Amino acid sequence: MPVLGSRWNSGAVDKAERLSAIAFALSGKVLNAARLVDVLELLIRPGDRVCLEGDNQKQADFLSRGLAAVDPGIVHDVHLVISVLGRPEHIDLFERGIARRVDFSFSGPQSLRLAQLVDDGRVEIGAIHTYLELFGRYFVDLTPKVALVAADAADAAGNLYTGANTEETPAIVEATAFRNGIVIAQVNELVDELPRVDIPGSWIDAVVVADRPYAIEPLFTRDPAEIDDVTILMAMLAIRGVYEVHRVKRLNHGIGFDTAAIELLLPTYAEELGLRDEICTHWALNPHPTLIPAIESGWVKSVHCFGGELGMERYIAARPDIFFTGPDGSLRSNRAFAQMAGLYATDLFIGSTLQLDRDANSSTATRGRIAGFGGAPNMGSDPHGRRHASEPWLALARADDGIARGRKLVVQLVETFRSSGVPTFVERLDAADMAGKAGLAIAPVMIYGDDVTHVVTEEGVAYLYKADNVDDRRAALAAIAGVTPVGMERRPELTNVLRAAGVVAYPEDLGVRPSDARRSLLAATSMADLVRWSGDLYDPPARFRSW
């Protein structure tokens, strides 16, 4: 047992001092919500590293609003570590001088304000991380002194129930609690008995009942009504040109209408192709409502989730054979484990992007915004090291020398133009010019071209992993890049050679007729259809209801 005050135990001494300073506001582990700002002023010292739980789904917004209200004369120069700088008060922290430095992953809604603050010299960006990298650094050199997290409910002992939206709470709390940091959890309610314990109370220093339930966004809900014929054509090409060719069983889908269309074609188009049980059986995926028809049709064996999705709770609880659920029946999500699964256990990642260059480097960073990427750079990468040799992974091995390893399939699914006049394929990524301006060590590239194995557009599929050299690789990409600047470099004679070698496939090479791409192929064409498929168990948020 270490002795308090010994030279090996300064962290515990510090923690004990800080907790005694806030004891006045605590009753057991329950913190008086009315004293939150006072408590934060006593607890957090200038220069402290503070983790605010905020991701692209749930946000500890009661605590972040409290932190933004402290006196910057007392609490200043905080080093904020956070997954998603998503709320206005996150940026207020820097405007008010409470925080000075940030390490984060994604800043979607606040990306313009963040870029402005960087220009004004009000914020120092440590780095833009991927989720896994940030979680990893919590256990190495970015361990929080104070973590402010969110849960659905707590009991008096501080045990937490995080339910369907467990997400990254366990990773943050573990890194903080086991290094003598202080963990405060905001909860929607205090109860006598929790449905299940997601985080043990001995890891938690204080719980506080929030003024309203934590903020959460239905980020993965895509209305089938908005899927157009071009998106359906691209989904048909992905199914025939990638999933069917490589027998992709274990996979992750990015966020977006392109992959939602694939999910909605499984019980119809892919079923007619006889692909049931041959593709798309095991998923690392958020609970996408557009996967409901495939689940109900018996296509899906299992789904492990990064986070929850508003409205999907009852449906998931009624499908415990498919989803990871607790003894209480509700979903258990875990972002760190799902990211790990996406890296090492899946055959394929497929997702969209805003820009691709001729080497297939991809970025969603565009001028004037510092948006970051969240999990995509990990999901959209081949971790290169040893892993289990699944059939699709092994099929991408290039050499046959007895030692060759395979590759994870990393697929970019993009329309050649994002809108009329805005090409997806560009000669130079906007990201290439952004690093210097934002004081970043590296350009904000989302997925590096050398990890990309396939690119699918409405024009066809480029099997980049099959190209023998960089010229062929660029020619293969140009062959499906339409009338973009990259696509105008297409040379018909070389394209024919690449088609014959199977490096490029056009729709007719894959048995896809573009004129067949119609909305009637979708298993559901509206939110109401998804609700019907679910047997009325799916309960979409109001903004997605037209009835």
Add this chain to the structure above:
Amino acid sequence: MQRIVVERAGGAPVTRRAHVGAVASGNLEVLCEPPAGAGARITVETSVDGYEPIWRATLERFLERNPIAAAIEINDFGATPAMVSLRLEQALELAR
């Protein structure tokens, strides 16, 4: 509004009239009918100005893939080149 015309000589005439798509945001309508003379003539009316080279490249590639004789009218409301190409293919499917 901008008007763009692309013509190409020769090709097999389409036999029927066809109409696909609708003039709605990000969409377009395509009317395809047998030609008055020989060759193909595509007339575009677009609500978005300034993208004539992209239109010409898109339409010329379509006619290269499909050497037809036809009179085609396009009314565009900001569709992407992918949507333009797909609607042309759909119209041709019905008109052949």
